[in-house]
Amino acid sequence: MSWYSVIYTKARNFRSQSPALGTLLQWSFYVCVLIELLLYSVSSFVYLMITCQLIPNDIQASIYMVVYFLISFMMIWAYTRILFASPFRVPKEYEMDETTDAKLRAVTPFNAQGRAMIKESNETQVAAQHRIMTEFATAKGIILVEVDEQGGLRYCYECRVLKPDRSHHCSSCGFCAIRFDHHCPYLNSCVAAHNYKFFVLFLLYLVLWMLWNVISGLQAIIQYFIKYSPSKHLDWIVPLCCLFVLQAVSFVWPLGELLRYHWSLISANETTCEQAKLPNIRGDPRANYDVGRWKNIEIVMGWGLWLFPVRTSTSDGLHHPINYVTPAAEVPQLHVGTVSESTATTPLP
Template identity: 30%
Template sequence: MLLWSYFSVVLTDPGTVPPNWRPSIDEERGEVDPLNASDFSGLPANPSNERIRYCRKCNQLKPPRCHHCSVCGRCVLKMDHHCVWVVNCVGALNYKYFLLFLFYTFLETSLVTLSLLPHFIAFFSDGEIPGTPGTLATTFLAFVLNLAFALSVLGFLIMHISLVSANTTTIEAYEKKTTPKWRYDLGRRKNFEQVFGADKRYWFIPAYSEEDLRRMPALQGLEYPSKPDLDSQEF
């Protein structure tokens, strides 16, 4: 499962803005980066939609929650961050796979740490320890490194679980520090389903059911349900 999750996040495109994408009226409402009417004469003329999001590097409109990655040189749907460990951006289409990769990495390193724990404890006992000095040193270092790595991955995993519970990303959490309420926060269960899907059988594997892909637009990265009373919130 660890390798499956890893290769899924590495090989899966995080989400690319479709060519000539245009927002619907609802998607335009409350976004940032105001444009002059002359910039996009093809957009619907509606006084209630004065603000839309536009990437001046890609020269194209940006869907909600989309950000430009300076490393990839393109806009990524619901971009969370660019991860050097997977040599890929983490976005709408591979965020679940990234979280599962963290989860199974933590499990693997924890199991290795637990298996080495008796040998580590033996270092501090009064009895004779079997093995050469080189073997003992290797075992000691392996335990310390695995423990440190497991704890660091656990901290990273907890951080991302908190982001999922609020239906936000690393970039959004940084940019909305002063925002009292978040328009995409639908409650913890629905927020979780926006990333992992509603089918529980697929929660722990890097895949989605066809039913979830068909009926949950958020999994495609272009449309996201939001609170009706916060639809006009700017971000």
Template identity: 30%
Template sequence: MAPSGSGSIKRSCQRVLYWIPVVFITIIVAWSYYAYVVQLCIESVENIGEKIVCLLAYHLFFFMFTWAYWQTIFTKPMNPLKEFHLSYADKELLEREDRGESQQEILRRIAKDLPIYTRTMSGAIRYCDRCQLVKPDRCHHCSVCDKCILKMDHHCPWVNNCVGFSNYKFFMLFLLYSLMYCLFIAATDLQYFIKFWTNGLPDTQAKFHIMFLFFAASMFSVSLSSLFGYHCWLVGKNRSTLEAFRAPAFRHGADKNGFSLGFSKNFRQVFGDEKKYWPLPIFSSQGDGCSFPTCLVNQDPEQPSTPAGYNPSTKSAGETHQFPAKPLRESQSRLLNSGQSWSEAEGADDKDKRGTSNPAMTIENET
């Protein structure tokens, strides 16, 4: 009983510690609200018109920032569907077999009817020993959450949550509105910050709030702008942070642009088709998080031609919009000449021959 009790206490302490960065951000934001609204606008700004405009604009940025931050923190990450979990019989069968060709055949049989195109770097089916499931494309196991997260981007300590398919749009809006929040404060506080150094302000406590408010807003603006710019680049390339560091592997090898469909479609995968929802922290991302269209030429002959369950629609136009499952990318046109892909013009016998060749697969855990 002692080890179990000590383990429970340790986990409870860890959960409390994980909230420290969120509490820190909350305290900074609460102080900035007091410093800007009370000390700057109410106490220092004398022009009534300027005071009203600043307060209205500030509260708009503050509301959108808080809303996006809340959604990023409290939106639970999505986990793989039950179809990707091993059945009780498959679990027992996998545990009984030695780690060899027999296990490879079991995983191959389970993954055959699943919309999976990625592999491990060694060409194996991506399998999670802890969650006992076949990993969907772009899914990774988070060591902090101790579960597999769909389209995992990273685990962010500042939101105490995994950023993935369910809340990546919220995370992007959180970065956007926090950057706008800081830039607005720095821009409107600048003239009073200058007055502080030229002794243009009365010697009150407001002077120190105005000075530190400008420094804090400026510093956060620099760090947020670089982080937001980086994630804008990731959205444009349709990559996650993990995929930017390690390109996803397909049957033909690693391909950092394997999921990129062009900027417009990449953007809409995250923000959706309806423009009215783009600036709002409301879920509107396309797909189910378990399957994604790719731009690969040589598709897996063991898998369906289009990912199952992926059927994004254009609601604003009132018509169904299906992403092409395997559009040809210019950078991969060389694959047609290297014999690694098949085309409709080839005979059925050639297709069957290619369909029988499979890489050796082993159980390989990824984190």
């Protein structure tokens, strides 16, 4: 569990004991968002009042401002969509009833903190767990392909739900999210199927925004030393140089590198969580969700309007095409339901 997940978990526990103060505490986690908006406001002030004033040609300065506000608009639009996108929680039909959940807990070992220890289950317990979850899934008409280390369906004992494929429990948010990628404390938001496209676009426009600031700022700095002595208008050159250095470094690392990393994830149809722990797809130990570069991109970014933070994804977040790698004859048979034709694809060449 990450350091911020520990903080979020303690805040939720405190809220259960003191709802009013707990709510205020959880709202305080948006302090990073407020700091980011403050930094943007300061940077915009410096750009308009110093950078553009040092550009010698008025027409060029006007063009610079138009480009600046265009990139800023797209960046803030994507940022807003991240913050206000409704969390994509696991649907109600995956939620197990209290009676069935009690039966499952009765055959599952727990530690002193009340955490399920699946790996410590004996053979009898594993068989009982498989039977209970398979019977529940069959009754609900749920077909899943991802399994746990024991070869059984994945279950969240905190949320009391069968986990759909590619979903994971976000310990910071306190619920299971569909196609979970990661939790971002700087946005105070879970990044998953509901806002992943917006997150990637925000990174893209943030990097472009910083790059434009660096290009414009470099020209402004050169013009300053041409027109003025170094000791004159220090209230101009000091904030201009400070922002120039900060943004020149940040748009390369970590933001530029983060954008490159997430684009590589999209191209391979992976998530940050799946890179840390590969999905265990029943029927093929080497199977993955990579169905070709352009198809992978389309699943996340949609059929068009890639550059706009609007919903265009072709995936519902619950069902995913699968690239089977190992020939069926070489795969050991697992008796945990069957794979749906609507969920799987034929092996790719």
